[in-house]
Amino acid sequence: MKDAHLLEVDGLSLCLKTGQQERQVVDNLSFTLQANRILGLIGESGCGKSLSCLAVMRLLPKAIRQTGGTIQFDGQSIDALAFSRMRTIRGRSLAMIMQNPMSCFDAVFTVGEHFKETLASHPDKDSRSNEERIHGSLHAVGFNDPQSILGLYPFQMSGGMLQRAMVALALMMNVKLLIADEPTTDLDVIAQAKVLGLLETIRDTHGMAILLVTHDLGVIARLADDVAVMQEGQIIETGIAAEIFETSRHPYTRELINAHLELYDHRLNTIR
Amino acid sequence: MKVIKTILKRKLNWVALPLVVLFLVTATFAPLLAPTDPSAVDLEQKLSPPSHSHLLGTDHLGRDILSRLIWGARTSMGSVFLIINLVMITSLVVGSISGYIGGKVDSLFMRICEIFLTFPTFILAMFLIGVLGTGMINVVLAIALTHWAWYARIIRSLVLSMKNREYILAARVVGTSHWQIFVKHLAPPVLAQLVILATLDIGHMMLHVSGLSFLGLGVQPPMPEWGVMINDARQYIWTQPELIMYPGLMIFLAVLAFNILGDTFRDSLDPDILAEEA
Amino acid sequence: MLKFIFRRLLTLIPLLLVVSILVFLILRLGENDPAMAYLRLSQIPPTDDALATARETLGLNRPWTVQYFDWLWRTFHLDFGNSYVTGTPVLERILYYLPNTLYLAGVAFLITIVLSLPLGVMAALKKDRIPDHLTRVLAFIGVSTPNFWLGFMLVFLFSVHLGWLPPMGKGGIAHVIMPAFSLALMSLCINIRLVRASMLEQMNSRSVLYARVRGIFEKWVVGRHIFKNSMIPVITAIGMHIGEMLGGAVVVEMIFAWPGVGRFAVSSIYNRDFPVMQCFILMMTVIFVCSNLAVDIVNAWIDPRIRYEGNN
Numbered sequence: 001m002k003d004a005h006l007l008e009v010d011g012l013s014l015c016l017k018t019g020q021q022e023r024q025v026v027d028n029l030s031f032t033l034q035a036n037r038i039l040g041l042i043g044e045s046g047c048g049k050s051l052s053c054l055a056v057m058r059l060l061p062k063a064i065r066q067t068g069g070t071i072q073f074d075g076q077s078i079d080a081l082a083f084s085r086m087r088t089i090r091g092r093s094l095a096m097i098m099q100n101p102m103s104c105f106d107a108v109f110t111v112g113e114h115f116k117e118t119l120a121s122h123p124d125k126d127s128r129s130n131e132e133r134i135h136g137s138l139h140a141v142g143f144n145d146p147q148s149i150l151g152l153y154p155f156q157m158s159g160g161m162l163q164r165a166m167v168a169l170a171l172m173m174n175v176k177l178l179i180a181d182e183p184t185t186d187l188d189v190i191a192q193a194k195v196l197g198l199l200e201t202i203r204d205t206h207g208m209a210i211l212l213v214t215h216d217l218g219v220i221a222r223l224a225d226d227v228a229v230m231q232e233g234q235i236i237e238t239g240i241a242a243e244i245f246e247t248s249r250h251p252y253t254r255e256l257i258n259a260h261l262e263l264y265d266h267r268l269n270t271i272r
Numbered sequence: 273m274k275v276i277k278t279i280l281k282r283k284l285n286w287v288a289l290p291l292v293v294l295f296l297v298t299a300t301f302a303p304l305l306a307p308t309d310p311s312a313v314d315l316e317q318k319l320s321p322p323s324h325s326h327l328l329g330t331d332h333l334g335r336d337i338l339s340r341l342i343w344g345a346r347t348s349m350g351s352v353f354l355i356i357n358l359v360m361i362t363s364l365v366v367g368s369i370s371g372y373i374g375g376k377v378d379s380l381f382m383r384i385c386e387i388f389l390t391f392p393t394f395i396l397a398m399f400l401i402g403v404l405g406t407g408m409i410n411v412v413l414a415i416a417l418t419h420w421a422w423y424a425r426i427i428r429s430l431v432l433s434m435k436n437r438e439y440i441l442a443a444r445v446v447g448t449s450h451w452q453i454f455v456k457h458l459a460p461p462v463l464a465q466l467v468i469l470a471t472l473d474i475g476h477m478m479l480h481v482s483g484l485s486f487l488g489l490g491v492q493p494p495m496p497e498w499g500v501m502i503n504d505a506r507q508y509i510w511t512q513p514e515l516i517m518y519p520g521l522m523i524f525l526a527v528l529a530f531n532i533l534g535d536t537f538r539d540s541l542d543p544d545i546l547a548e549e550a
Numbered sequence: 551m552l553k554f555i556f557r558r559l560l561t562l563i564p565l566l567l568v569v570s571i572l573v574f575l576i577l578r579l580g581e582n583d584p585a586m587a588y589l590r591l592s593q594i595p596p597t598d599d600a601l602a603t604a605r606e607t608l609g610l611n612r613p614w615t616v617q618y619f620d621w622l623w624r625t626f627h628l629d630f631g632n633s634y635v636t637g638t639p640v641l642e643r644i645l646y647y648l649p650n651t652l653y654l655a656g657v658a659f660l661i662t663i664v665l666s667l668p669l670g671v672m673a674a675l676k677k678d679r680i681p682d683h684l685t686r687v688l689a690f691i692g693v694s695t696p697n698f699w700l701g702f703m704l705v706f707l708f709s710v711h712l713g714w715l716p717p718m719g720k721g722g723i724a725h726v727i728m729p730a731f732s733l734a735l736m737s738l739c740i741n742i743r744l745v746r747a748s749m750l751e752q753m754n755s756r757s758v759l760y761a762r763v764r765g766i767f768e769k770w771v772v773g774r775h776i777f778k779n780s781m782i783p784v785i786t787a788i789g790m791h792i793g794e795m796l797g798g799a800v801v802v803e804m805i806f807a808w809p810g811v812g813r814f815a816v817s818s819i820y821n822r823d824f825p826v827m828q829c830f831i832l833m834m835t836v837i838f839v840c841s842n843l844a845v846d847i848v849n850a851w852i853d854p855r856i857r858y859e860g861n862n
Contacts, residue, residue: 103755109774121765402827479696516702520702
């Protein structure tokens with residue numbers, strides 16, 4: 001039985017306009033995502049991975065235009081959706097955790113206020129109280145004393161803690177799809193392990209679909225079910241993770257894998 | 273140079289640059305350009321309308337307005353030029369030493385700056401004039417004294433932020449002396465920043481000079497200065513408002529032109545804006 | 551929060567002390583002989599005897615340190631001595647004129663805030679469209695306009711030509727509007743540009759992006775995340791505006807014959823009335839310092855990073 005695609009990106013093309021010049025930054029991108037699976041999107045810095053994420057969220061910067069393709073989320077076409085309708089989907093069914101979490105939280109508001117305003121922007125019929133939902137989600141991501149976290153300002157927490165708080169925000173709203181844009185860059189090893197473990201858990205227990213975007217092959221090898229390899233705005237190969245790592249013939253993919261193997265002493269841990 | 277190209281690219285500068293050049297030229301060649309002696313009193317001709325010999329008319333002492341405006345440019349530009357030099361030199365020295373050496377010297381210098389910055393600038397300038405006496409030199413000194421501290425602090429933080437960059441440390445490792453490091457690596461960007469700040473501030477300083485002169489605390493008669501001319505013309509606002517209009521217009525245009533130019537300087541070094549206009 | 555206020559107040563005291571020393575020294579170091587000035591203003595012929603007596607009376611023969619501490623002591627007791635011109639206590643006269651200046655500056659300040667915030671925000675939200683360009687051009691022109699020239703132009707237009715507003719003196723709205731506007735224009739225009747720049751910077755920040763990622767109501771994104779953060783540099787700049795306005799008030803008062811402390815101070819400088827000059831600069835500096843402190847406190851209240859700066 002084939003799971004329905006939760007996210008279907010078909011032929012997405014993005015164009016960057018600087019002054020008089022236009023440059024294609026993403027070209028004919030296509031990939032799909034199902035519930036309960038992690039799709040790892042791997043590629044070097046600058047290949048257009050983050051822009052693709054923003055395109056799915058419909059939050060592209062002004063200089064970037066979508067020149068082609070469609071995006072379907074949960075059976076609904078979202079690339080032409082009105083802003084106000086898209087807003088109700090963002091954060092509620094579709095969430096994103098971002099690189100450098102310290103700059104994402106607003107320094108003049110407490111972490112608790114971030115949670116409260118997210119809940120308030122998406123009123124829904126949930127029998128639990130706001131407090132229960134917030135505490136529950138913080139607990140689920142590994143904070144043993146949620147109450148103490150809520151009163152802190154972002155600069156009083158570490159990058160790893162904030163990254164987990166971002167995941168908690170997604171969990172709290174019970175989103176269907178989580179985009180993780182370079183979630184482990186800038187984090188120390190222990191924090192990385194925590195965050196990655198968290199992503200695994202929510203895929204298994206909550207059935208979330210996760211789009212994991214990174215340049216780190218090790219992360220992909222550890223977590224991804226499916227892999228899409230991106231190079232200069234194009235997807236050059238897709239497939240099941242194990243197959244890609246073992247049997248890929250594509251020169252760029254092999255280049256990536258070989259570089260990683262050399263760096264990490266010929267060990268690529270695909271054992272889960 | 274890239275800077276000149278950037279300046280010319282902005283259409284606004286096609287007006288501002290000639291204006292600035294015009295003012296500078298007028299200031300430098302005032303003795304040659306002015307039709308008559310600006311201090312020549314001729315009471316019989318007082319407050320006369322524009323005529324062949326006096327293109328803009330005369331003031332309440334019969335002096336030619338046009339000549340006074342031209343010489344006034346010299347006074348304004350001259351005093352601002354002196355002020356900027358004084359401010360740049362002091363702030364460069366103090367800020368660089370403070371930032372580069374650090375420690376107790378830094379603390380001391382910054383305390384001194386803090387004290388100067390505690391006073392509201394114009395009022396401090398007034399007070400210094402009150403103590404030192406009026407006249408152009410004292411105005412220059414007073415305004416320089418009230419402005420240098422702000423610049424010094426900026427220079428200091430600039431030097432501080434650059435001091436620990438890798439290429440400086442590398443230069444030290446190789447054995448370059450402190451002085452050489454300063455001249456080759458630190459001075460150029462610091463000077464560039466100083467020039468930008470100064471250009472942006474020219475208008476501001478001109479307003480202070482003419483403001484003090486307007487109050488009678490600055491340049492003294494018979495030296496022609498735009499602020500003084502406005503003060504002289506106050507009582508004639510009902511009958512001959514143009515006597516106030518002309519010098520004020522000069523100040524306005526000069527300040528405007530320098531502000532436009534200064535804005536371009538600043539933007540020319542701001543990478544975001546450069547990219548936008550590319 | 552209280553700890554922050556307390557710490558700032560603590561640093562204030564030595565600062566004011568040094569300021570007072572500086573004021574005292576500058577005055578003494580000037581080439582002026584207070585005794586001469588005193589005699590001249592009291593219209594006593596400056597014979598050698600008269601000078602010697604004056605020096606005794608004014609206590610100028612004592613060592614400087616003694617003079618300074620005596621002066622400081624009396625300052626604490628708010629005794630600023632008597633004016634050389636009138637012989638009456640200085641503080642009395644300054645306090646007589648001060649409220650008028652504060653009234654004028656207050657109205658100017660109000661004009662600045664009330665006009666610059668909406669205009670700056672609007673210019674940012676409508677960036678590169680007509681309202682933005684118009685606002686920026688007007689703001690730029692305003693920044694370059696000398697406030698004394700503007701004052702006269704306004705008087706010419708509204709008093710001489712149209713006869714709508716009185717050209718001088720203190721009073722209600724009709725009297726205060728032109729001087730207050732002349733005083734406010736420069737700060738108003740600087741603030742418009744600052745609010746606009748600050749908003750634009752915030753609009754492109756990552757925290758605003760993240761707020762949108764979370765699907766926050768757009769009105770909250772703009773009102774809470776964009777606006778609140780963009781106010782931080784604006785509030786810091788207010789301290790600078792107050793300083794400029796205190797100075798600008800002097801000039802504006804001269805133009806409009808506004809009976810404020812600035813006009814009084816200028817005449818005291820003409821007369822070399824040192825006690826008045828001293829009191830004037832001290833008072834203005836204290837006002838400036840206090841308003842800067844108030845600004846810092848407001849900033850700390852808004853931005854928790856400032857509050858926690860010392861602690862972490």
